[in-house]
Amino acid sequence: QAGLTQPPSVSKDLRQTVTLTCTGNSNNVGNQGAAWLQQYQGHPPKLLSYRNHNRPSGISERLSTSRSGNTASLTITGLQPEDEADYYCSAWDSSLSAWVFGGGTKLTVL
């Protein structure tokens, strides 16, 4: 099953703003949007944003999500050292009847 496309790595300076992208098609991202997850090395993933852009309780307001066509985006403002992690997007693909994930983006905070 084809996955979503994310850049493998992104680097940004402390306190700057970064936008991570996730590209799919009209059957997945373009249909119901994408969820975003964060994962630290050696730990399970953690949901950052539901497909409807709502943040779960306890997730920083520095994080926001959006969607334009078949591309979903996660924006983190005021980057902090603890934002250094792997970020994954995921969407339900209505044609495959399957969840599809992006390959993940490793975010480095310089």
Place this chain on the structure above:
Amino acid sequence: EVHLVESGGGLVQPGGSLRLSCAASGFTFSSHWMTWVRQAPGKGLEWVANIKQDGGDRFYVDSVKGRFTISRDNAKNSLYLQMNSLRAEDTAIYYCARDLDFWGQGTLVTVSS
């Protein structure tokens, strides 16, 4: 507080079988889709299977169809993954998740001779 605890992982030879379990607590288990996601060493996340609240609908990634079976016991607040005909490429940490919003710590499955 939502808790998901996986068990049943281990070392198995190619062609062998394992049954993973996931014990859920802290929420109404029977009201949620449940999902298995795996992560091979050093790789990204891969959705494996999910199951509707009543077990009536089940979906699988193509690579496990016919080999893996997802099931649930709502009376026991438990999710299962029966894995047969295991291959080396099934080696991964297997996570149990409530939809995708809460995740367990995972259980490691290693398929090797």
